[in-house]
Amino acid sequence: MKIKTNKRAKAKSILARTLIYIELIIAVIIVLYPILWIIGSSFDPINNFGRTGIFPKNVTLNNYFRLFQKYDYSKWYLNTAYLAVMTMLFSVFVNTITAFVFARFNFKGKKAGMLSATILQMFPSFMALTALYMIALNFGMLDNLNMLVIIYVAGSIPINIWLVKGNMQNLPKSIDEAAYIDGASKLQVLLKIIFPLSFPIITFIAFMSFMTPWMDYMLQRFLINSSDKRTLALGMFELSDHNTATPSDFTAFSAGAVLIAAPITILYIVFQKYLITGIASGTNKGE
Amino acid sequence: MKIICALCSAVIWGGGQVINKQRLKGLVFFLIQGVLVFVELSTGTLDVLTGKVEATFRNCGYFTKGLWGLVTLGEIPRASSSTLVYDHSVMLMITGIISTVILLFFVLIWIWNIKDAYLTRTQIEQGKKVSSVDYVKNLWNKSFEYIMITPGAILVLFISVIPVMFSMLVAFTNYNHNAIPPRYIVDWVGFKSFTDLVMIPIWGSTFVKVLIWTVSWAFIATFTAYGFGLLQAVLINAEGIRFKKAWRSILILPWAMPALVSLLVFRVLFKNTGAFNNMLLRAGIINDAIPFLSSTGWARTSIVLVNMWLSFPFFMALISAAMTSISPELHEAVEIDGGNGWHKFRYISLPTILTVTAPMIVMSVANNFNNFGAVYFLTGGKPLDPGLQMAGTTDILITWIFKLTLDYRMYNIAAAVSILIFILIATVSGINMMRTRSFKED
Numbered sequence: 001m002k003i004k005t006n007k008r009a010k011a012k013s014i015l016a017r018t019l020i021y022i023e024l025i026i027a028v029i030i031v032l033y034p035i036l037w038i039i040g041s042s043f044d045p046i047n048n049f050g051r052t053g054i055f056p057k058n059v060t061l062n063n064y065f066r067l068f069q070k071y072d073y074s075k076w077y078l079n080t081a082y083l084a085v086m087t088m089l090f091s092v093f094v095n096t097i098t099a100f101v102f103a104r105f106n107f108k109g110k111k112a113g114m115l116s117a118t119i120l121q122m123f124p125s126f127m128a129l130t131a132l133y134m135i136a137l138n139f140g141m142l143d144n145l146n147m148l149v150i151i152y153v154a155g156s157i158p159i160n161i162w163l164v165k166g167n168m169q170n171l172p173k174s175i176d177e178a179a180y181i182d183g184a185s186k187l188q189v190l191l192k193i194i195f196p197l198s199f200p201i202i203t204f205i206a207f208m209s210f211m212t213p214w215m216d217y218m219l220q221r222f223l224i225n226s227s228d229k230r231t232l233a234l235g236m237f238e239l240s241d242h243n244t245a246t247p248s249d250f251t252a253f254s255a256g257a258v259l260i261a262a263p264i265t266i267l268y269i270v271f272q273k274y275l276i277t278g279i280a281s282g283t284n285k286g287e
Numbered sequence: 288m289k290i291i292c293a294l295c296s297a298v299i300w301g302g303g304q305v306i307n308k309q310r311l312k313g314l315v316f317f318l319i320q321g322v323l324v325f326v327e328l329s330t331g332t333l334d335v336l337t338g339k340v341e342a343t344f345r346n347c348g349y350f351t352k353g354l355w356g357l358v359t360l361g362e363i364p365r366a367s368s369s370t371l372v373y374d375h376s377v378m379l380m381i382t383g384i385i386s387t388v389i390l391l392f393f394v395l396i397w398i399w400n401i402k403d404a405y406l407t408r409t410q411i412e413q414g415k416k417v418s419s420v421d422y423v424k425n426l427w428n429k430s431f432e433y434i435m436i437t438p439g440a441i442l443v444l445f446i447s448v449i450p451v452m453f454s455m456l457v458a459f460t461n462y463n464h465n466a467i468p469p470r471y472i473v474d475w476v477g478f479k480s481f482t483d484l485v486m487i488p489i490w491g492s493t494f495v496k497v498l499i500w501t502v503s504w505a506f507i508a509t510f511t512a513y514g515f516g517l518l519q520a521v522l523i524n525a526e527g528i529r530f531k532k533a534w535r536s537i538l539i540l541p542w543a544m545p546a547l548v549s550l551l552v553f554r555v556l557f558k559n560t561g562a563f564n565n566m567l568l569r570a571g572i573i574n575d576a577i578p579f580l581s582s583t584g585w586a587r588t589s590i591v592l593v594n595m596w597l598s599f600p601f602f603m604a605l606i607s608a609a610m611t612s613i614s615p616e617l618h619e620a621v622e623i624d625g626g627n628g629w630h631k632f633r634y635i636s637l638p639t640i641l642t643v644t645a646p647m648i649v650m651s652v653a654n655n656f657n658n659f660g661a662v663y664f665l666t667g668g669k670p671l672d673p674g675l676q677m678a679g680t681t682d683i684l685i686t687w688i689f690k691l692t693l694d695y696r697m698y699n700i701a702a703a704v705s706i707l708i709f710i711l712i713a714t715v716s717g718i719n720m721m722r723t724r725s726f727k728e729d
Contacts, residue, residue, distance in 0.1 A: 013527065020522045027519055028537050030596065035540060037562065038552045049555045052566045098439035107432040113440075120447045122712045128450030128705070129692050130457065134381040135445065154446030157439050186431050214545050218659060218689060233547055237664075240551040250555065257548045268543030269536075276604050279647070 035261075041254035049250045063255040070249075072227065073256060076235040083145055083213035083231065087152040091160070091209035092202060094153060099164035100190045104176065114161070121158040129222050136223055143226050151219055152212045160205045163278070167201040168194055204278030207271050214264060232260060289408045296404035300397065303404025307411060311419035316400045323393050327351065345374065350386050357383025360460070365469035376473035377462060384452055388444065458702035464695065480703040493676040493687075494704065501683040504591075505655040509648060511595045516602025517640070521632065523603075524610055535607065542600035550664035553593045554580070557665070580666050583680040590681060594661045598651070602644070609643040610636060653712075657685045684708055 036054045042063055044056035067073040102110065132151060133142070141147035171194065179189050195202070213220075217233045224230060239253040268275070295302030301316030331340075332348035340346045344355035345362075361374025427434070458480050462473045484490045523534045541549065556562050557579040564576040579589045617635045626634070655661075662668060668682035668690060677695045678687045684704065691701035 017525075017527050020525055020528055023522060024519070024528075024534055028534070031538055031540055031600075034549070034552055034556060034596075035544070037556070049558065050560050050562060050565045052562045052569065094439045094442065097435045101432045101435045105432045113436070116448075117443075118716070119713055120443065120451070122709060122716060128447075128454045129689070130377075130698055130701075131381065131450030131453035132446070134377060134453065135385075135449065138378070138381055138385065150442065151446050154442035157443050158447070161439075211545075215547055215660070217547065217663075222693070236548070236551060240555065253551070253555075257552060261544050261548050264545050265540065265543040269539070272539070272543075272604070276601075276608060279601075279605075 038254050038257050041251055042258045044251050044254075047249065047251050063251040064259075066249070066252050067255050067259075071235065071239070071252065072230065073235065073259075075228070076230055076232045077259075079145060079229060080213050080232040083148055083152070084210045086146070086149040087156075087212055088206050088210040090149060090153045091156050092206050095157060095160040095164055095205055096195060096198070096202060097190065098157065099161050099168060100194055102161060103165040103168035104173075104194075114165075117158040117161050121162075129218065132219070133222055143224055143229055145224075145229055147223055148213065148219060151223075152209065152216070156205070156209055156212070160208075164198065164201055164205060168198055171197050200274055201278060203271070203274050207267070207275065208278075211264070214260065232256075236260070288412070289405050292404040292408040293401050296401045297397070300400050303401070304407065307404065307407045309407065309419045309422070312403075312422060316396075319393070319396055319400075323350075345372070349382075350390050353383045353386025353390075355383075356380065357387060360473050360475065361468075362472065364472045373469050374472065375469040376460075376471075377468050380456060380460075380473075381449075381453060384449055384456070385445075388449065454702045454705050457698050458706050460699055462698045463700065464697065467696065476699075480699040481707075484700065484703055484707075489674075489676045490700070492674065493678055494707075496675060497678055497682055497684055497687050500587075500680070501656060501685075504587075504658075504683055505652045507591055508594045508598070508655040508658065508661070509651045511591055512598035513602050513644075513648060513651070515595050516599040517606055519599065519603045520606035520610065521636070524607065526628075535603070539600045539604060541596050542598070542604070546597055546660055547664065549597060550593065550660055553589075553596075554665050557589055557593075581670050583670055583672070586666050586670060586681045590661055590665055593665060594655070594658070597661070602647075602651075605644055605647060606640050609640050612643070613639050653716075656683075656712075658683070659685050659689065662686045663689065 033054070037051075040053070040055045041049070041051065043059045043061070044051065045058050045060040045062065046056070101107075102114065136142045136144070136147050139147075141150075175193055175197075176189050179193055184192070214232065217237060220231050220234050224234065236253065236256055239249055239256060292303035292306050295306060296304065296316070299317065300320035301313030301318075304310075304313030304316060307313075327348035327350050328336075330348040330352075331346050332351060334340045335342050335346050344352060344359075346352075347355065356374070356379030359379075360376040361379050363370070363373045365373035365375075459475055459477060460473050461476045461479065462468075465471075466473050484494055519534075519538055522528065523531050523538075528534075558564070559576045559578060559581065561579075563579065564573075567573045567577065578585050580586050613636055618631050621631045621635060662681055662683050663686050666679065666681045668679035668686050670679055670681075672678075672680045675682075677691055677697065682690070688701045688704055691697040691704070
């Protein structure tokens with residue numbers, strides 16, 4: 001009797017396991033198909049976006065060459081990389097010093113500052129596109145990559161302040177106090193103690209700021225108009241768009257997509273741990 | 288004497304400080320006033336005063352003209368290209384806001400300078416002696432905090448606060464494609480944009496329909512992605528499943544890919560003559576191409592599915608992390624009570640997972656509410672619907688605002704919609720914020 005139920009349980013668990021494997025395999029196919037398909041297209045000599053197979057019949061590198069010869073892909077890439085690096089540097093600088101002050105000191109207007117950060121966070125800067133355009137025009141910063149950097153950094157402040165501040169508050173205050181007793185200045189405490197200890201969260205905001213220009217389209221579309229300043233988002237959108245006047249070049253688009261996605265995917269995988277804890281701690285700010 | 292010092296400083300900045308023998312400090316205040324006066328005079332007021340140009344506000348300096356522009360929004364339209372003197376209402380508005388904000392700062396410094404002259408005099412009369420150098424040192428120490436937040440504050444002021452003010456003001460004007468400056472002068476029209484949104488049936492119904500779809504989208508998108516992510520996390524972590532790490536590494540990929548690229552790829556895959564349709568046609572499952580992105584029902588489904596593809600890995604990773612924190616003893620306890628795998632999941636794992644990830648679900652709903660990319664890059668808001676004003680049936684509020692601004696130039700309506708959304712979100716999260724502990728502690 002006992003053996004029988006054991007057998008039945010075993011059969012049941014094998015069935016369950018098989019079903020799980022089937023589901024996981026389906027999930028993997030769903031995930032991988034578009035990725036492999038676009039990689040395949042990037043090597044396809046024929047410009048055919050209706051192709052269903054993953055791998056093309058013939059293989060060519062022409063799509064990649066065309067990207068650099070016919071289109072200004074390297075310029076788009078450089079412009080975006082410039083935006084990414086500058087945004088990252090300034091964002092880390094501004095957010096760290098501001099969050100430090102909010103985390104460690106009491107001063108007049110602190111509560112008002114945090115409250116306005118929260119309110120502004122709910123009013124994303126892109127909702128005020130016209131205003132940003134006019135401000136850029138006013139300061140002669142239209143069609144200027146640095147204007148985008150400024151907007152990205154400013155836009156990141158309200159949310160990052162909460163994130164970094166929350167993290168710094170978790171560091172014991174006794175460390176700072178000991179340093180002050182030893183005669184350290186506030187700036188030294190920030191640079192030599194708080195900054196190194198907050199490294200994980202700073203890595204997180206650095207990474208997120210670095211990513212912003214690769215993902216944004218709206219602001220770039222509004223503020224950039226010369227082909228000299230064109231970014232990846234703008235260039236790729238045009239390559240993929242079948243409605244614009246310029247004939248679309250689907251295989252070149254695929255090659256471009258691969259060249260963007262490959263390094264970014266690797267970065268994400270490398271920083272995965274920081275990112276998930278970072279996002280998680282961002283939402284736990286209420287605790 | 289105290290009063291005299293304060294009055295001196297009120298008229299000539301730093302005057303009181305000089306009387307107090309704090310020459311350095313006095314000089315700094317004086318220079319600040321100098322900058323203010325110089326900017327105002329050199330940008331036009333001097334010419335007006337000396338009679339070089341006609342005495343109108345238009346010809347005045349930066350600050351006077353700014354205030355005038357903000358109040359009137361200009362008077363002379365550029366009726367033809369030969370009109371040489373004209374006002375650009377929107378430029379006047381933005382410069383008006385900026386100059387008002389800058390002016391406010393000068394006013395604050397002015398008040399500080401008066402107060403400082405008064406207080407220093409009080410100290411001197413009490414027999415204390417404070418030199419400028421000491422004061423600066425003291426100031427640096429005390430206002431380290433303020434100095435450090437200044438860069439961030441200025442950035443937020445110009446890139447967030449002023450644009451928000453601008454948006455709010457635009458909502459009270461008639462700035463749209465019928466009145467594009469400088470050809471026309473924009474006017475203050477009070478609440479007309481808001482009443483239009485409510486009273487003109489097509490605007491009102493578009494707003495309500497888009498809002499309903501936006502809210503449903505935000506919830507559906509979040510829960511499909513969460514559900515699929517939860518399923519994968521649970522299955523990968525199930526007993527007896529091998530290669531856990533390999534499954535996880537492959538399934539995390541969509542999260543690591545730049546969303547912009549993935550969305551553009553899906554847009555191609557979903558075309559009427561695209562790969563998905565070809566596949567289904569060839570397999571004989573369908574006879575006619577499915578309008579994945581061009582009929583309302585299919586387009587909405589496609590967006591939700593693509594969003595699921597993009598966002599489930601994040602939830603999967605998050606839930607996997609949450610599951611490792613569940614102690615195995617709890618599961619053993621269920622076994623002892625005669626429970627099976629489902630019971631373990633239902634009564635132990637799921638409650639823990641939901642508690643740990645609840646804030647993330649809320650955040651995800653909020654993000655999807657403004658998920659521009661998922662809609663704009665896939666369908667661009669299409670298909671169009673004659674019942675909707677300047678919107679398609681897949682448009683969410685943020686893409687509608689984007690199109691109202693960029694394509695249709697309905698700036699006033701777009702601003703009014705932004706304000707309504709803002710009030711909506713701010714009220715909900717404002718109440719929420721006030722209740723959180725971290726806010727009360729500070």
